[in-house]
Amino acid sequence: MEYHKTKDILYVMRLLGHKNIKNTLIYTQLIEFKDDEFVCKVAKTVQEASELVENGFEFICAFEDAKLFRKRK
Numbered sequence: 001m002e003y004h005k006t007k008d009i010l011y012v013m014r015l016l017g018h019k020n021i022k023n024t025l026i027y028t029q030l031i032e033f034k035d036d037e038f039v040c041k042v043a044k045t046v047q048e049a050s051e052l053v054e055n056g057f058e059f060i061c062a063f064e065d066a067k068l069f070r071k072r073k
Contacts, residue, residue, distance in 0.1 A: 003028045005072075038070040 003012045003024075013024040041057055043049035049067050053059070057069035 037073045039073055041069045041071075043067045043069060 002015060003009060006012070009021065009024060009028065012028070013021050016024060018024045041052050043052055044066050049069070052069045057071045060068045060070055
């Protein structure tokens with residue numbers, strides 16, 4: 001489930017205490033990612049970005065004068 005949330009296999013490997021990534025891969029193969037849908041929002045001010053982060057959105061990238069955020073549905 002942690003891999004489903006973070007998509008960071010190395011983080012999950014350390015979290016589970018595995019010394020070999022092959023052991024971690026066994027567990028991540030059990031997860032299906034059919035519901036990988038996101039809500040996307042754009043922030044143009046620091047206040048807007050702060051509110052999005054407080055509401056569980058994660059920063060993705062900056063594009064021109066806007067910052068893009070997303071959160072899983």
